[in-house]
Amino acid sequence: MTPTLTVENLSVAYEVTDRGGVWPSQRRVTALHPLSFEIAPGETLGLVGESGSGKTTAGRAILRRVDVAGGCILFQGxxxxxxxxxxxRRLRAEMQLILQDPFTSLNPRMRIADLVGEPLTVHGRAGTRAELRGRVASLLERVGLPAxxxxxxxxxxxGGQLQRVGIARALALNPRLIVADEPVSALDVSVRAQVVxxxxxxxxxxxxxxxxxxxxxxxVRQISHRVAILxxxxxxEIAGREAIYGRPRHPYTVALLDAVPVPDPPAQRLRQRTAPLAAPPDMGAAMQGCAYAARCPRATERCRAEEPPLAEIAPGHKTACWHPV
Amino acid sequence: MADSAARQAPSRRSRNGTRLRAFAAELGEDVPGLIGFLVLVGIVAMAIFAPLLAPHDPAAQSVLARLAPPAWLPRGNPAHLLGTDALGRDVLSRIIWGARATLLVGVAVVLLSGTFGVIVGLVAGYVGGRTDSILMRLVDIQVSFPGILLILLIVSIVGPSLTTIVVVLALTNWMIYARIVRGTVMSVRAAPYVEAAEIVGCGPARIILRHILPNLVSPLLTVAILEFTNVVLAEAAISFLGLGVQPPATSWGLDVASGRDYVYVAWWLVTFPGLAIAITVLSINLFANWVRVTTDPREREKRFGWSKTARRLAGRS
Structure with missing residues (x-):
């Protein structure tokens, strides 16, 4: 079966203008280094990373919202x-986005019916007034909102209801792929699970x-079939959910999982902090070797000199590390 | 087919009827807005029916009756309710007739300059980049050029007329709209719901009209009202210089300007036309405030909440 989405060596770079000196100078910052993955039909790929790791940029590049510097994106082949x-424009109907903050991502001056019906209207699929109303009503029912x-x-x-409206809007055009950019992080913990x-x-x-x-x-563990760590x-690292959570191989993934607090204070106190606290890397600076070397407890000379390639270390489990855990 | 069309026709008419009723009901919720609306309707009616309402010919002079005070003062003449000016012309009749030029110039200039300024601001703010820089420098140039000089120049070439005043005043007043609209568009452009609309597949026209323009209603209304006052006074200044409304026609601004010389002997010459301007602006303001609230769903709900609470409290006492 053709994957819904194939990303091959996708990279993104931003032109940044430095206004520090007398004359502004242009500088190129690589936000996303060549990145490859696939998403099969009916599959969820969780994309995880800390702030500034490029996860939002990756989502926007796939939707063609930011310029792609290199590589290619295949949608259904x-x-x-x-x-x-x-x-x-036609592709946009097939790939939709759910935004993070439902309070600001819906126009406050439009009625819910108009918001949910808008995708249909702009793509000329609205039909008559009555048909549109019917479609909107069934979409609202679908996401569990009262008629x-x-x-x-x-x-x-x-917030939770508004995110349902956002989902209804994204579903209106029957897309094959939905990029959900932190769809629940602005919501109360109690409603997160409902939305997921x-x-x-x-x-x-x-x-x-x-x-x-x-x-x-x-x-991410709840919804994803596979997980990619940026x-x-x-x-x-990219692998199936069980592999990532059960046997993480990259030291960064290990550190991320260890950072999740355990709901038991004595046990939490006994845990060791595996990742030394260090500032996240400056994306602008030219880097040699592994990007994580500065924070990595397992780093060696080789890590600082050579960048590790993404290699398959178990079936379906790839990691970019010279010394996998 | 024909059957369904026949069924739709009356429903549309009734929809218009309910809309009118909804408008009236909603205006009733806001007493100041209602008052403003009614006064405005009255002023417009006064301008339209000036020939029927005015007790005298606004240009008829009478040396014998000059500088008569309003009727209720000693020496007042009951035939001239608001007194007469230095040439013996009836102040009330002049106010009734003057409403025509004043409202026409004010509304036409605000609409014309507003439309042009909003278009420039929308383009500059939405397109950005070089287009934005060029348009905004154009605005800067126009702002730095003394308006009255441009007006004098154009009017002395083209010759004074109502159309000339409108065009000339629009030409010197559009910049403020462009600046305000540009700023708002730039901030709204970055709003997540605009990105959401782009993802959904909306074209630029729809984004500007449906998603950005509605956010401009309240700042634009505010500016347009302030500008209306400015325009009325600017028209007075131009008329005072002899380049605007030409006698025997009149306007409120012209009356205020020419009555200024008599402030110490005949206060009614500036007071009544001045009051007319003030009342007009006040009622526009009250009505515009209602419009602003009505077009913002959130504010609108608050208003309903207030009036509901007020009714409940009234019912209790």
Missing amino acids: ADITRASGSRL DSAERFPHAFS NLMQDIQREEGLSYLFIAHDLAI YAGRLV
């Missing part, structure tokens, strides 16, 4: 790296794929 104009919410404005809803469950139910019914970007490891714009 077709190269979309250079798609533009009406083709890009009378259609005539209301966003401010009348809670909803996303899973929809996936089961529709067979669509998710790229689930998050930093909350527990949520560090400083590089893919450091």
